Amino acid sequence: MLIALDMDGTLLNAEGEISNENKEAILQAQRLGHIVIIATGRSYMDAERQLRLADLECPVVSLNGAVITLADRTVAASTPLNKEDIIPALRWMNEIPELYYEVYTEDNVYVELDKRVQLEKLATHKDTEVPEELAWLLQAMVDQQFQQAAVTYVEKMEDVWSKEENLIYKTLVFSLNRELLKEASVRFAAIPGLIITASHVNNIEINHKEANKGTGVSMLAAHYGIPAEQVAVMGDSYNDLPMFEMAGYKIAMENAAPVLKQTADFITLSHTENGVAAGLRHLLNSKTAFK
Numbered sequence: 465m466l467i468a469l470d471m472d473g474t475l476l477n478a479e480g481e482i483s484n485e486n487k488e489a490i491l492q493a494q495r496l497g498h499i500v501i502i503a504t505g506r507s508y509m510d511a512e513r514q515l516r517l518a519d520l521e522c523p524v525v526s527l528n529g530a531v532i533t534l535a536d537r538t539v540a541a542s543t544p545l546n547k548e549d550i551i552p553a554l555r556w557m558n559e560i561p562e563l564y565y566e567v568y569t570e571d572n573v574y575v576e577l578d579k580r581v582q583l584e585k586l587a588t589h590k591d592t593e594v595p596e597e598l599a600w601l602l603q604a605m606v607d608q609q610f611q612q613a614a615v616t617y618v619e620k621m622e623d624v625w626s627k628e629e630n631l632i633y634k635t636l637v638f639s640l641n642r643e644l645l646k647e648a649s650v651r652f653a654a655i656p657g658l659i660i661t662a663s664h665v666n667n668i669e670i671n672h673k674e675a676n677k678g679t680g681v682s683m684l685a686a687h688y689g690i691p692a693e694q695v696a697v698m699g700d701s702y703n704d705l706p707m708f709e710m711a712g713y714k715i716a717m718e719n720a721a722p723v724l725k726q727t728a729d730f731i732t733l734s735h736t737e738n739g740v741a742a743g744l745r746h747l748l749n750s751k752t753a754f755k
Contacts, residue, residue, distance in 0.1 A: 470699035471504040482518040489741035525680030530633035544631040568634040678706030
């Protein structure tokens with residue numbers, strides 16, 4: 465079978481690492497002849513770095529399906545955004561301090577320095593008042609960004625998109641202001657050819673409409689000659705829904721969004737409790753999976 469694993473909130477623990485227990489469970493699945501792949505919103509470089517630190521080799525569906533890379537680092541497919549279509553929306557966000565956003569190229573994540581400063585002020589409560597129930601979310605956002613290996617801070621984001629050689633594969637937008645986030649979503653939704661997903665209620669992720677985790681996992685399954693009925697997926701967030709919809713067996717993390725739990729065939733432990741290892745043990749030992 466083919467087993468697709470999300471990273472953040474799934475494979476990675478609270479420290480942003482692949483635990484030894486999760487690593488050993490993946491190796492066991494591989495030894496049994498199963499194809500284990502990563503399906504993540506992260507860039508390939510960040511995903512590959514995490515795998516390398518754990519001495520693992522896996523194909524990677526990165527940037528929510530915009531880039532598909534085989535275990536030997538061959539790029540099997542890539543689906544960038546049309547820059548000219550999204551630049552007006554990016555320029556609009558530049559003028560809104562409460563909207564933090566990142567632009568993803570194939571091997572880098574770009575953040576405007578002023579946006580980073582604003583995010584840090586929110587996270588440290590400098591010059592701001594953040595509701596206590598949201599303080600943890602801000603800190604988690606900052607911590608996750610620090611865990612990304614390939615982040616480049618620029619004075620002006622226009623310097624990034626104005627370079628012809630820079631292809632943009634994904635944009636992530638984050639805000640505590642749900643109304644502003646909704647307005648950003650509406651602006652991007654009005655642009656033809658895009659898909660808007662989320663990994664949390666306080667963010668949106670913009671990709672090409674043909675780039676999502678479901679399409680990416682399906683392409684790799686076809687590459688290895690594995691039917692959809694023999695595909696198992698594991699995840700926690702809204703951007704995992706496309707691969708949940710196409711898979712033969714669905715495993716949600718204990719910390720997953722309710723909609724994933726509702727459609728899951730099995731709910732494993734949380735990402736802080738080696739839930740991937742527990743999910744893989746269930747999958748490999750179950751007499752009901754794929755029946």
